[in-house]
Amino acid sequence: MNTTPRSRERLTFNYGPGTVPSRAVVEAALASEAQPTFATAAYAEPRDWGYFGLLAFTAVLMLRPQDTIRPLEAVHLAELFAIVGLGPMILHRFAKRLPVFRVTPETIGLMFFGVVILATVPFSVWPGGAFKEFTDAYLKILVVFVLMMNTLTTPKRIETVTWLIILCVGYVAARGVFDYARGVNLIEGGRLAGSIGGIFGNPNDLALNMVTFLPIAAVVAMSKRHSMLRRGTAAFIVVLMMATIVFTKSRGGAVGLVVMLFAFVLLGRKIRPGFTAMAVAAVLLSTPFMPASFWDRMASIIDEHQDNVQYTGSREQRRQVMQEGIAAFVERPLTGVGAGQFENYNPPSRKVRWRETHNVLIQVAADTGIFGLLAFCFLIVRGVMAATATRRMLKRPRRPRDPDPLSAVMSDDDRRALHDHTVGTTAALIGWLTCAMFASVAYGWTFYYVLALIVATRELAHHRLAAAHALASPRAKTLSVPAARFPRRAVPRMA
Helix, strand or coil: CCCCHHHHHHHHHCCCCCCCCCHHHHHHHHHCCCCCCCCCCCCCCCCCHHHHHHHHHHHHHHHCHHHCCHHHHHCCHHHHHHHHHHHHHHHHHHHCCCCCCCCCHHHHHHHHHHHHHHHCHHHCCCHHHHHHHHHHHHHHHHHHHHHHHHHCCCHHHHHHHHHHHHHHHHHHHHHHHHHHHHCCCEECCCEECCCCCHHHCCHHHHHHHHHHHHHHHHHHHHCCCCCHHHHHHHHHHHHHHHHHHHHHCCHHHHHHHHHHHHHHHHHHHHCCCCHHHHHHHHHHHHHHHCCHHHHHHHHCCCCHHHHHHHCCCHHHHHHHHHHHHHHHHHHCCCCCCCCCCHHHCCCCCCCCCCCCCCCHHHHHHHHHHHHHHHHHHHHHHHHHHHHHHHHHHHCCCCCCCCCCHHHHCCCHHHHHHHHHHHHHHHHHHHHHHHHHCCCCCCCCHHHHHHHHHHHHHHHHHHHHHHHHHHHCCHHHHHCCCCHHHCCHHHCCCCC
16 A cells, blocks of 8 residues: 555644544555654654755844844845745645645644734724734744744754754843943943844843743753753853843843743753752852842832832833723724734823833733734643643653653653753743733744744654554554665664
8 A cells, every 4th residue: 555645744744633643544654665754763854945944044033134234134134044944845845745834733823813913904003004013023923933843843953943042042142241341232221222123122122032042041051961062152151141131120021030940940850960959059149240220120110119210110101001901902802903003002091102011911902802812822822731741742651661652763862852942942931921921022033933942842742652652553563664764773663
């Protein structure tokens, strides 16, 4: 019986019902000596332009070379690399008679959120601005998310993209620390702003991104899997990121940092012995080096008078603008005021004009109404569920004699890598969500990158586990699969 490309896709991506590919599909793939995929062969790693396009896009997104080299603005490097990645990927899948892209619940949620944004454009206070928010921001997010779902198919690829993000954010943090030492890019009485634009532009966004990616870098620094050079580099980047958070004097960033560290300590106890003690010691040792101006601003979180006297009184303004965001949602519960248009929504009753809501959930509710809020909350919940499911699938049996099917299709090193990665991205999601309660970042890249990293890891673990169960089936044991069609290290171990 010959297997079709469509059936190979089912074996690889598990499009069929249930959690395990059907036995017929597995038998067909094995009987026809199908080429190994990332689900059936632990070390099979196909090379394609989509993956390299994703790497280039990520570097441009994080480093924004066009901010330094102005002529590059006309080239639109980010869009160019996204096309370089997406185009060949689609052509390859068409050639193999496969679906255009892989579908996950999160992809459907992103598409639904995009449909809501488009559907509310005609009812926006500025339809042109709402449509521009979709085309200039959200559509690119959706495209890159799809690209990540279809190219991050091995532990090595996930690790490489993650390491690239760490290096890019480390560069931004290093520039921030250097700027603070020189007194450059400081606003509002000495707060550090980003040296580049985009997702690092203002102090609060800069702090949010540092809080989000810090646990991912810390996992690399504390894991014994990596070389001393990589661990030392990651540890240095962690120090730079901590310093950048302090120099931004972002109150939302500080709260997010505390919550993230608490979650990180709880989740990361199994990364290495003494992890909790090391994390607590690092926090305690860094505390005396924080400037007094940082503690003064943090005290204004609970002292409204101090905030009004010493700072801009933004604490009260935030409360007012959040209330106005809720009022906008109550007034327009079905359509909102349009994606990204709350700051342009200025009825006579508004006290704080031309400001964002400074709360991601209120932002989505005010911009896109109840359906947009439900879609966005769905994505957050799915991120948490995906991280939890991944940790459960990667968990080893409690007793040595208990069956461990995942070991048949995944090496111990890859398993540890994915587990450590999931710990870091889970803490990153928690840190982002905490900071996002004080920021308007619903259409920013940070959340969607973290979500894609979490979901890609879950998909990989899920498909490897499904392949392990399939290979352990009675039919698989009786089939003879020539080893010459598989790389030596990629041959699945059959009982």
